[in-house]
Amino acid sequence: MNRHTTAHVISHTHWDREWYLPYEKHHMRLVSLMDTLLDTLERDQDYRSFYLDGQTIILEDYLQVRPDQQKRLEQYIREGRIIIGPWYILQDAFLTSGEANIRNMQIGHRDAARYGIPAKIGYFPDTFGLVGQIPQLMVQSGINNVFFGRGVKPTGFNNTVADGGYESSFSEMIWRGPDGSEVLGILFANWYSNGNEVPVEEQEARSFWDRKLSDAEKYAATNELLYMNGCDHQPIQRDLAEALRTAGKLHPEVQFIHSNFPDYLEALAQQLQGKELSSVQGELRSQRTDGWGTLVNTASARVYLKQMNQRGQALLEKVAEPLAAAAHLLGQRYPHHLFTYAWKTLMQNHPHDSICGCSVDEVHREMVTRFDKSRHVAETLVEESSRAIADAVDTSVFAGYGEEALPVIVFNTTGWVRSGTVSIDIDVERHYFRDGRPLDEIAGLVEAVDVSGRILVDSDGRRLACGVEDLGTQFGYDLPDDRFRQPYMCRRVRLTFEVEQIPALGMALYAWVREKHGKPQALPAAAAGSLLKNQRTLENEWLQIEVADDGSFTLLDKKTGQLYRDLGIYEDTGDIGNEYMYRQPDGEQALTTRGLAAEIQVLEATPYRAALQIKHRWEVPCSADEVLEREQRELVWYPHRKAQRSNELVTLDITTVISLSRSSAGVELDITMNNTAKDHRLRVLFPTDLEADVHQADSMFEIVDRDQTPAPEWENPSNTQHQQAFVDVSGANAGLTVANRGLQEYEILRDGRNTVAVTLLRSVGELGDWGWFPTPEAQCLGRQTANLKLIPHSGDGIASGSYADAYQYQVPWTVRQTDVHSGSVQPNYIPLQWEAPGLAFSSLKVNEKTGDLMIRWFNMTREQTLLKLVSERPVEQVYRSTILEERGQETERQSRDNGSTEVRQPVGPCEIVTLGLKLEN
Template structure:
């Protein structure tokens, strides 16, 4: 019996936003390419065309050719040209969940303004699929997805399936296992039988996809002719070919009465495609910047702008979107991965710098404007802003400028303890070439201090700074010592090793912290050991050690150099002919469970990988790492590690994994979590898999290399030419921030709250005119608001212990305040009641901010049960 197959021929282009070329260079191609698209669709040469599902390239095109906006929109409205839903085709594994939501929100909004969005989660080339995507898609009213990479062939045995998240969200998934370019054979080859065998493999339904397109591919003007040729060639086989598009294909798939298999989890397997499981450490400098700006936008800029809006300073949606768009352009899969040419990476870095400057300046402006617009403003008022919707007790680093060396801090008439870490004199008169002419009275003092505060939710706290005559300041002395401690830990440096004692359990972790260096003969896609490697463990035996012991924290600073190989040639000869200067600062805050590390490394070597290794004392079989809205559990050894080549896999399934902010090992009575600000890659190592190795950075010199130990065969990227990337050797000073936390239990919600406590800084502002350069905008003059700022209690979720704060901002239509919470655990939790300070109109929305319930006026809003991994969004207004 002949099995009928309807082959949906889908003409498309995959328009990499940037790669070995820049977005500027591809824009020239796109500008002329769209002439072909218009011509083909308007003359009926093509019936349909898919413009790669991302709106950033459309935005760029219409900026250059604005006169074609109506022409473009007419084709979208006619159902001929398919666009969206993304602003850029995001990476799913190292980009925050809120960033992914913003990407879809801006993409959908932009596409709808041009005639309509294709509501399909279309990511044909992202390097793996994140486990939270079905619930993100459902929250954006997307029920279908198309992707290529990462599906393990022992987990999903057919190409059509239901992909499900742990909260029950699900999408109909179509996996294009042979790539978005597989249909090129329709144009170039007359082997109809061979092509059909390829695209039909593992399909079970009568309707299948044949995507005809490729990277920055031109329009195939002979598509109809080639379809006719294949129809005739395969006459009598039950195969019919139809020029189609993905919405039509899914309509047919969903009409089928076949029960599709259900698949859960993430897809990061190399069983059918390269997945580049060590790309998470390529171009660490970019990943550090991305992480910093994401955290600032989500946890500071949006909440602070919402707070300011309630105080009479209007919410600037366009300004927020400008930063997001800069950031989202760096989230395209190649851009986020770092597998680009140097010229492209420089443009990516420039976007980071621009986003960094604008986002920081928003905080600068708003904290000053609020501070200077209070009803009573006095010199030396010191204001701290909590941009999180819950009360927060934490140590804050602050710089103050004073005329006198000594001062006191007061809160409601009570003196506030602070720790003075450093102080320096600064001249504020007119600068002159001869500094000996400077007058003593024209100097003031900049003091770096630590203060411990309890901050109200989404509000500011005001301290008064009182200057005290000419008394000498009590600066915490720097001393030679080898031990620091707090109520939880004692940390000692002994014979070059860091030893940690857990005071609560009396457990000692000997040599619990070191740095590993090894050769890296990989490329910007993948780590691969050097063919002639020399691998070593770096300790702190030659370090100069100093400590500061104050009432709020104790700090140990290690300064030294490590000797490593200069390059692969030196490494093959077992030479260690390059010194790498480093500074490691370890901080134990008085009441903190976190051992905070700040490491600076001045990298001067090529082709190597450095990792921070932490001994946990927990022999592990699986690791836990955070994902956009939850956690993923992964084996410490891939079950196919020793048979992958025999199975025909595309790269070695080394247990190197992505993380967003933290990784954890735990057993029944012990848990160790590592938090990071920018590190995105880890591996569990050691004889008993008790050590967490965080990849600090990889230093490599080519976009793609062939015949890697971990990835044999052709080079990734461009297989025909070496593309040198000397900038990706990262010969620069690199900054790493990590915290280590020991607990008795692993509690997912508490871990994410601990991360926020660690990673989110507290903006502050001092009323003073001694120093006009505390921030960039301080130099500009500024009027206070016409109406003085008064206390305006906004929201406090301090009592919601079972769920995690995700975001707080204004809705995109400006009508609501939007609060998002989620349950990162694998079990359902009762969230409790959201108490408002006054009556509010409130209801639930989806992630797209469309109301799911009828809003009602309430002062206490029951949040109900959160299913495992569930996200809930609450819209309210006073």
């Protein structure tokens, strides 16, 4: 033992807000813990500091119950004895979007700043693997370190640590992101509880420290040893000061200090000078392990949560924020406080035990409510912003069609030009209760409204093909800002039509009108036919889809000539694992729908879209056999279980709608399942038959390359992995992108065909981990849905636009009815235009402090590119920013003759770039 060894003992508690207990039961324990902490800090000056788990939401949760303790709390935070931040919550890295992670850092910093300076600690103690862009996110947050517990060294049952397969020489390493950003990575090699419950009594303390000192020295690169005095929901050790005095007495060669992360990092930096550390690159997903403890299958536990999260994230970051920013440019107040509330409510579902679906049932019931609440706020913001924009748009181009003209505005809030099929319910005629007519008379007037003889036209007067569904008499109401609610009855119809080439962050104007001057207007020749070629074939300019008797289909990419066969076959296997990990029963052969006769019928056949409906009635085992429950109760680790599937069968109904739009280079699949079986996994298979050793998947701010074949250490027969928007397999001249909405688990099968298998449903009955916690609702019985899009391309998903299409697939259209009026904004108004090879648009919002526009992209490629940005409005300043929206170096700009401003900005490989625009008044 070196006589200069220092043992840094850092007190903390890792606070899962909800997990094996519902939120409020953990909440009550948190209140008790915080009360004890404040009392301990007041009583014992030798109890130097406590790290509040890196998440400021703990302050909110505590003060919600104990507002009377705010002054004491503020005192100890300002004194540096309670260290807070940098996050709002400790989120899962793979199952939350890049923008959600940025909002998390922004809100955490802002909330912590109310008390003092946020801790610049990259804290990921129990995150289930780490995405490759975390070093860049940390550097842009002013953080030069990352503390983490998973991703490099394996952890097993009950968080035991295994030797071997260690990718770094030490627990300290250099972690480099794909853009070249570097941080000091510090692995909790002996977990974040290696200094927990330090003994006071000498004999017990001697045994404790003999073991703990040896364990830490095994991995440490220096004599600065880190001990984490705490664990999950760990109560405060009130006699720690005495315990450290005992340790110092037993080991006088070691300096034992009640430390904190800043002091530890400072001491470590001095010791690391001139010392070479191992480097790790990119994602940390425990790929150099046996594969049994990666927790990757949390990506498919309770899939419905991931789907709700994807919808909520997309609605906030890709719809509500851009629309609010556009409305702000027209004079509307940007509702920062409402966005913060919506984001906080959504992010309360982002801790790993929450979004990963690996908690008790009560937790996930409450999550559904939070998702709904956040969505309701976002929908309100979309409604208000789109109304403000619609009121400013000049729709008088339709005045010539008379008073019955019904204009509609379609907004494209994505970062690329967009085409597609949209639907909107419009009110043809309203009769308000305030007019004083009896309700039966109002109903009669509405029923008598004539909805025939109308056509859809664009702002240039061209007629479009349009589907019309009469929804009949409907009740509605207005909620004016200055009057009491205004109920009405109306005649409502649903319009479905195709929109083409709507500019990025732009809009297009249409109207449902009477035939002008009574003269019938012919449809364009391109819109007169049908995309349905026969009862089994869909075809447009780019694709041909043919459905077989068993419901599988072939997809011909007419641009490349590549034919994809046997697509859309379903696979079902048993699952005797838990919410964390999938485990197929030994020796079981997967069931598939290959050869199973399907009921196939035409669902839609129009000039702009055609769809086929495929129904399977499939007999599958009802559950696992009775052995599984016994093994669960006995805490048999899931890789060692011997349970099999039951011989009893139930019917699994699957309805698949395959649709093709005229303007689309991809085919969509909308799947509905009535799940009647337990203890199983359902996937859909897409063989690519492309030769490739690697594939690409969408991750946080990165298109990541992953090997088809796992590392030699990998033993788990399953090699499932995480995705966000898509996964792609590409060969020399062809590729297939499989896009999704909230289906975050996939596997590239080693079947000789490079088949993409996407998990639609995983049914399990227990939480797993350190005890037996039954979770019957994790069986996900009843109606389940899934949405996918297959986008073939020429072999380059970026250059072909396939990846942009996949990102757009996750973003809902915004369509709004308005009336005929004059306005200050022309229908072709585009506030911002940009172009740059390889860049993906990520965010458009307004800075709360400055009012500047903040626009973010990320480079999908590993090559430098040039961003060209044009603002319709004159710009006073343009500057580089960080993810914290801090003002950086000013960027050159050029004013154009028409009053617009052009900016050119180089963007490095895999760089996340944020520009701030200060507009002229």
